[in-house]
Amino acid sequence: MNEQVEHEPHGFVRRYIFSTDHKVIGIQYMLTAMFAAVVAGLLAVMMRIQLAWPDSRWPLLETILPEAVSDGVMKPEFYLAMVTMHGTLMAFFVISFALVSGLGNYLIPLQIGARDMAYPLLNMLSYWIGLLGAIIGLGSFFVEGGAAASGWTAYPPLSAVRQAIPGSAMGQTLWLLGVALFIVSFTMGGLNYFVTVMTQRARGMSLMRMPLTVWTLLISAIVGLLAFPPLTAAAIMLLLDRHAGTSFFLPSGLYFGNRLLENSGGTPLLWQHLFWFLGHPEVYVLLFPALGIAFDVLATFTRKPPFGHRMSIISLGVAAFLSTVVWGHHMFVSGMSPYVGEFFSIGTLLITLPSAILGVNLVASLRGATIRFTVPMLFAVGLIALFGLGGLGGIFLGTATSDMYLHDTYFVVGHFHFVIGGVTLFGLFAGFYYWFPKMFGRMMNERLGKIHFWLTLIPFYLLFLGMHFIGLAGVPRHYFSFMSFDFTRRFQGMQVQVTYLALVLSAAQLIFLFNFVWSLRAGKKAGLNPWNAATLEWTVPSPPPHGNWGAVLPVVHRWPYEYSVPDAPADFTPQTVPASAVAVTQ
Amino acid sequence: MADVTAVRARASSERWVVPLIIWLFPVITLALGMRTWFPPLASDHGAGIDRMLRYLLVSVGVVYVVGNAVLGYFVWNSSRQETVTARMTSKKFERRWSLIPAVVIMLVAESGVFLVGLPVWGQYYSAPPEDILTVELTAEQFAWNIRYTGVDGKFGRVTPRLFTLNNPIGLDAQDAASRDDIVLLNDIHLPVNRPARIRLRSKDVIHSFFVPDFRVKQDAVPGMTIDIWFVPTQTGIFELACNQLCGFGHYTMRGLVTVVSAEDFEKWLQEQSPI
Numbered sequence: 001m002n003e004q005v006e007h008e009p010h011g012f013v014r015r016y017i018f019s020t021d022h023k024v025i026g027i028q029y030m031l032t033a034m035f036a037a038v039v040a041g042l043l044a045v046m047m048r049i050q051l052a053w054p055d056s057r058w059p060l061l062e063t064i065l066p067e068a069v070s071d072g073v074m075k076p077e078f079y080l081a082m083v084t085m086h087g088t089l090m091a092f093f094v095i096s097f098a099l100v101s102g103l104g105n106y107l108i109p110l111q112i113g114a115r116d117m118a119y120p121l122l123n124m125l126s127y128w129i130g131l132l133g134a135i136i137g138l139g140s141f142f143v144e145g146g147a148a149a150s151g152w153t154a155y156p157p158l159s160a161v162r163q164a165i166p167g168s169a170m171g172q173t174l175w176l177l178g179v180a181l182f183i184v185s186f187t188m189g190g191l192n193y194f195v196t197v198m199t200q201r202a203r204g205m206s207l208m209r210m211p212l213t214v215w216t217l218l219i220s221a222i223v224g225l226l227a228f229p230p231l232t233a234a235a236i237m238l239l240l241d242r243h244a245g246t247s248f249f250l251p252s253g254l255y256f257g258n259r260l261l262e263n264s265g266g267t268p269l270l271w272q273h274l275f276w277f278l279g280h281p282e283v284y285v286l287l288f289p290a291l292g293i294a295f296d297v298l299a300t301f302t303r304k305p306p307f308g309h310r311m312s313i314i315s316l317g318v319a320a321f322l323s324t325v326v327w328g329h330h331m332f333v334s335g336m337s338p339y340v341g342e343f344f345s346i347g348t349l350l351i352t353l354p355s356a357i358l359g360v361n362l363v364a365s366l367r368g369a370t371i372r373f374t375v376p377m378l379f380a381v382g383l384i385a386l387f388g389l390g391g392l393g394g395i396f397l398g399t400a401t402s403d404m405y406l407h408d409t410y411f412v413v414g415h416f417h418f419v420i421g422g423v424t425l426f427g428l429f430a431g432f433y434y435w436f437p438k439m440f441g442r443m444m445n446e447r448l449g450k451i452h453f454w455l456t457l458i459p460f461y462l463l464f465l466g467m468h469f470i471g472l473a474g475v476p477r478h479y480f481s482f483m484s485f486d487f488t489r490r491f492q493g494m495q496v497q498v499t500y501l502a503l504v505l506s507a508a509q510l511i512f513l514f515n516f517v518w519s520l521r522a523g524k525k526a527g528l529n530p531w532n533a534a535t536l537e538w539t540v541p542s543p544p545p546h547g548n549w550g551a552v553l554p555v556v557h558r559w560p561y562e563y564s565v566p567d568a569p570a571d572f573t574p575q576t577v578p579a580s581a582v583a584v585t586q
Numbered sequence: 587m588a589d590v591t592a593v594r595a596r597a598s599s600e601r602w603v604v605p606l607i608i609w610l611f612p613v614i615t616l617a618l619g620m621r622t623w624f625p626p627l628a629s630d631h632g633a634g635i636d637r638m639l640r641y642l643l644v645s646v647g648v649v650y651v652v653g654n655a656v657l658g659y660f661v662w663n664s665s666r667q668e669t670v671t672a673r674m675t676s677k678k679f680e681r682r683w684s685l686i687p688a689v690v691i692m693l694v695a696e697s698g699v700f701l702v703g704l705p706v707w708g709q710y711y712s713a714p715p716e717d718i719l720t721v722e723l724t725a726e727q728f729a730w731n732i733r734y735t736g737v738d739g740k741f742g743r744v745t746p747r748l749f750t751l752n753n754p755i756g757l758d759a760q761d762a763a764s765r766d767d768i769v770l771l772n773d774i775h776l777p778v779n780r781p782a783r784i785r786l787r788s789k790d791v792i793h794s795f796f797v798p799d800f801r802v803k804q805d806a807v808p809g810m811t812i813d814i815w816f817v818p819t820q821t822g823i824f825e826l827a828c829n830q831l832c833g834f835g836h837y838t839m840r841g842l843v844t845v846v847s848a849e850d851f852e853k854w855l856q857e858q859s860p861i
Contacts, residue, residue, distance in 0.1 A: 075834070080834065080836075155831070157790060164727070164790065164791050165834055254746075255726070258751065302664065304672070338710075345703070350696075356688035359688075364683060369667070369672070370669060381604060385611060389611070389650060392653075395646055396646070399638065401702070402642055406639075469619075469621075473625065474624075474798035479837035480837040485840060487625055487825055585673075
């Protein structure tokens with residue numbers, strides 16, 4: 001192979017800001033996500049306070065955003081803007097940024113034995129375009145009318161007509177631009193992931209020898225490339241409806257503010273189809289890497305290979321394919337034909353099969369093992385518990401007949417927080433605690449990490465479990481207050497309990513932030529391989545140098561799960577150890 | 587440098603705390619599940635929806651309890667061991683123990699769709715019976731405009747060009763069928779045990795017609811006219827809530843459905859004055 005001498009770029013700006021090094025870009029994504037998470041988390045706290053105590057007064061908020069408050073009380077449209085931005089930030093600029101783009105960028109070249117991504121410049125552009133999207137999204141709070149307030153799904157006409165809600169003035173335009181930029185950024189990143197995995201693998205690194213983390217990132221990249229672009233098209237169509245007088249999503253006869261609109265010929269359902277064609281696969285794009293990380297973290301801390309390795313990869317592929325053809329299960333009560341609805345219901349529940357295989361394989365990976373209860377391991381086990389209840393809850397919503405009652409209730413809110421919120425968050429934390437020593441050369445504090453874990457798992461589980469039950473009672477989501485209806489007011493006591501749990505959960509994240517900052521400076525020094533793990537990234541210094549591998553690229557001789565190999569000198573055998581030294585078990 | 591992975595589980599309290607919490611979660615879930623959550627049932631097909639929900643709560647609940655039990659057991663058992671006892675198993679073993687539970691879970695789910703759900707779905711979307719009472723609901727931010735046909739049994743023509751504050755549904759007075767139409771706000775009356783058809787329309791954004799006690803939920807989409815039908819089986823006053831984010835007043839978009847006996851309904855209808 002043609003070896004190139006890697007020159008480390010000089011100067012702070014080239015090294016840490018406009019860097020093309022995948023490791024720096026990965027960390028940039030994660031830091032951006034951390035900032036967005038603080039904002040999105042604060043929004044959630046404010047939402048929960050408003051829901052628990054609807055008469056709350058908000059003097060501080062009034063100073064920052066005078067438009068959000070009237071007579072000391074929060075305006076309902078501001079509450080809806082918070083709902084919208086919480087969901088948008090969390091899905092696109094926190095979980096996707098940190099998990100797929102952040103950890104993905106950092107890990108793919110290191111785990112497949114490459115010096116960098118296939119297109120480093122494209123990689124840098126992808127971050128900066130994504131960041132621009134995030135800034136535009138965050139900035140929309142400060143424009144006239146405030147941030148978008150039509151939910152993260154932005155259903156027209158609410159999102160298309162500026163008179164429909166204050167957030168549908170400038171805020172919604174900025175939201176659409178932000179989301180479109182995110183998709184552009186993700187498409188560049190996904191293309192890069194795909195090409196990198198296909199062409200940059202080290203000698204001996206066959207596809208089946210890649211860690212499951214890389215497998216899941218590869219599948220997510222492919223799904224994202226196939227499913228995301230239609231929403232860019234939809235976003236442009238909606239922008240045209242908003243600013244150029246077109247009627248893609250607007251039928252005739254719309255009446256706002258005592259005035260009949262001139263639009264005609266469009267249909268709001270078109271947007272829902274286009275949105276969910278992205279929106280549903282998006283869940284899997286975020287979910288898969290969390291599962292991949294869990295498999296890899298479990299392997300390291302159980303000292304054994306994951307159960308059903310090949311079947312897990314096949315299941316990921318099958319679930320990925322099915323995820324792109326079941327979007328209609330978000331639209332059972334939308335006015336779509338009931339025959340189509342039933343088709344989507346049957347298709348959706350087929351996903352139970354690959355998902356259940358993945359769940360069973362995660363659980364069975366713990367069978368006949370030994371266990372090291374490190375912080376990443378705890379988060380990986382917590383992830384399995386969340387995946388269980390979250391996945392099974394999906395059956396209620398994928399079944400058209402029960403969704404007819406549960407649609408858009410708190411059951412849905414509880415469900416997606418378990419899956420797209422919880423599984424992904426726990427995968428993210430497992431991965432972050434696990435690879436922190438590689439990224440920064442120091443260990444994170446174990447005791448603080450464990451406190452963080454317990455104060456995250458228990459409130460998280462109970463909080464969103466409670467929401468499932470509130471949903472069984474029929475309480476709708478997107479309500480600014482539950483006081484207008486008897487059937488929602490009845491559960492106000494439980495809303496207060498849910499809010500207390502949310503406050504504990506949020507406060508616990510401060511422990512993580514403190515641990516992160518503290519460990520950066522004062523954490524115990526980490527060597528090459530603090531966890532005694534077998535994958536490639538643990539064969540280079542922590543943090544790895546520019547170009548990752550020094551003069552010679554690694555050569556791979558075995559799969560990544562060579563733990564507890566019989567007759568081996570250690571209980572782990574790195575992928576670079578030749579078969580002549582230690583027997584290859586797969 | 588201390589070897590982190592060498593810290594054996596046996597020494598740590600997580601060995602029993604982790605399984606305990608994993609086992610405690612289903613206990614808490616079951617305790618919550620014992621309480622009454624569903625609103626009272628007041629419609630014919632609603633019994634089928636409740637059956638669907640109960641089927642899932644029980645069958646999926648069993649999978650959930652077993653899953654957590656096994657997960658907790660594996661954690662507890664593995665953390666007692668010094669060495670790995672099941673490093674890799676045969677392909678056959680893996681197929682059996684990962685495919686069989688997964689197929690069972692899928693069959694539970696798909697049987698629910700086909701055997702329990704489909705009949706209810708079919709009933710709900712079947713052609714309505716002849717003697718049905720049709721009520722039109724035109725949703726707007728943030729109110730429900732309700733219209734009865736009046737004595738002629740026909741709705742008069744409506745057109746958006748005629749929308750005004752006093753004519754919220756744009757009723758065309760030129761049409762003879764319009765003259766006896768009854769238009770009301772947020773107040774639906776229905777006779778008990780008689781099929782009722784709700785004809786849903788919207789003037790501005792998407793709203794959703796949700797009466798929890800009837801187990802009925804259907805979006806009202808501008809540009810579309812969507813019919814649903816059901817049979818109220820209990821008399822009483824039931825809340826109608828908007829279930830699709832429709833603007834700042836979404837949480838206040840409340841209507842009432844009053845279900846009365848057939849005689850009382852006729853009496854009430856006669857008291858209403860046409861436009």
